[in-house]
Amino acid sequence: MSETLKSDAQMVLKALSSILFEECYPLSRDFEPVPSNPGFYAFRYRDEILYIGIGNNLRRRFRNGHKALSWAFVDRLNPDDVRISTFAMGRRSPQQVEYIETLMIQMARPRYNTRMN
Numbered sequence: 001m002s003e004t005l006k007s008d009a010q011m012v013l014k015a016l017s018s019i020l021f022e023e024c025y026p027l028s029r030d031f032e033p034v035p036s037n038p039g040f041y042a043f044r045y046r047d048e049i050l051y052i053g054i055g056n057n058l059r060r061r062f063r064n065g066h067k068a069l070s071w072a073f074v075d076r077l078n079p080d081d082v083r084i085s086t087f088a089m090g091r092r093s094p095q096q097v098e099y100i101e102t103l104m105i106q107m108a109r110p111r112y113n114t115r116m117n
Contacts, residue, residue, distance in 0.1 A: 024083035
């Protein structure tokens, strides 16, 4: 099972990374364009992944605030250069989703996830 989840993590990470930056969701006050379904997400600074996470309702996750946005502000990143890519999680158990998230963080080592360690 872990090899399957590792393969899933690689596939999701590739999907989050390969979405053209211009097609990712821009930052906004209400995050209305962001889907409200459960899924994986990545905050991106152009081609760099800043943060990887999961949410049961992605739009609500961002509307309620997110530490990655604060860190991007502190780092003085231009908000126009920060966007969100998403990937629907499909039918997986919560444990599988968390394991996939952990694997993606280990693979990509996003700078804002590593601040948490």
